[in-house]
Amino acid sequence: MQDPLPIRPFTKPVRGSVTVPGSKSITNRALILAALADGETLLENCLFSEDTEIMVKALQDLGFEVTPDAEAKTISILGLGGDIPNKEAEIFVGNSGTSARFLTAFLCLSEGGQYRLDGVPQMRKRPIADLAQTLNQLGGQIETTDGFAPLTIKAQGLAGGKATIDASSSSQFVSALIMAAPYAEQGIQIELTDTSVRRSYIDMTLEMLVQFGIPKSNLAASETGYDIKPCPYYKAKPQGYQVEGDASAASYFFALPVAVTGELEVLGVTQNSLQGDIAFSSRMEEAGAYIEWTKSSAIVRYEPGAEPESLEGSFYPYSDTFLTAAAIAPLCQGTTKIEGIAHTRHQECDRVAAMADGLKRIGQSVEETEGSLSISPAPLKPATIATYHDHRVAMSFGVLACFDALGNGEPWLKIEDPSCCKKTFPDFFEVLESLRQQSENASSDA
């Protein structure tokens, strides 16, 4: 792919359909749950991207039989009922937060295992100490490097019991604990020391435990914590476990008609998704989009005419999508104020700073606080966007770049390091370009 990549804008309203890839969050949870189940599970409609390949490779390095088929989008995995075959391994988690956090708790279940877990330099800056501390309260022996990766884990199974956790920096800590909890001798009773946590991700985890055979009566959730009873089985899914389409990836296609007008069917997402990020669709309705849901898709329509309404308020519960909203803010009527995003300064990059930087490069007036961004529209200036190795920075500005800012169909935005989208959506820019071509052709046929 050309780097920086010039994006050719849409000169016609978007028309057609797009299928979003399988969910990263669900694929990586399902891999862990299937490994913990007893017997073979076939995962279907899996995401094949860097983050899921990292999880697959980690499980293979731990001695699990995992067979991916990228063409069929399936992964088959032979679960061992809580056993982890290899007792020594070096696990590489790249910059995959789900892999780092989920595997840390998972590895503690191994009887007599000794592991080292590490990632790329940015992963060595991402929060993990609170999770390690809590696992140590439950019988793990994890040593961090000054609070960060690399970790060394001396595993002896988890005794479980009561523990506290501060999961305000990442909900993945709680999801990681909950997935390991059924195999802890006494289960796990976790008290949240700070109740600001992205609950929708934890709800997804609990729902998936039920899908893998853990009785609902073994799982209790309240405002202040979670109580997971011991339960010696997860159920394998030999007939297949269907991974939903990725709701965070869908946000780009909910936003695209708002940016360029038209009608787009987004296939693979449903209104009653397990993923909280589906709520981004309501924010696009607030902006003025009309959305019709079918059993397996959303049809998103935005009529030419008025500029989109500006957005205001918290993106905390679905913060992976704040970047999408920030990127289209220059096209909105007034100031967009996005709040609740302080924690995203510690993700793939400092996302608040990265979005502020990109928006300033294209001439926007931006006010940044620790946890918010206010974007006041100003005339768009051609620029190259720095993406800071962050797939969502690249994809969000990719959507804005589809707007024909110069009015002549010529590219005005270039995206640096576009291949960083391989983390969750390897062919994103090809999909965008093919939608542009579909739309041009649909208009010339009409």
Ligand SMILES: O=C(O)C1=C[C@@H](OP(=O)(O)O)[C@@H](O)[C@H](O)C1
């Ligand atoms: O559990 C998950 O699948 C995720 C939880 C969220 O992370 P944090 O809770 O760390 O923000 C989200 O940003 C990430 O993309 C996926």
Ligand SMILES: C=C(OP(=O)(O)O)C(=O)O
């Ligand atoms: C924050 C993200 O990923 P993770 O935490 O899983 O690395 C993301 O995909 O936006």
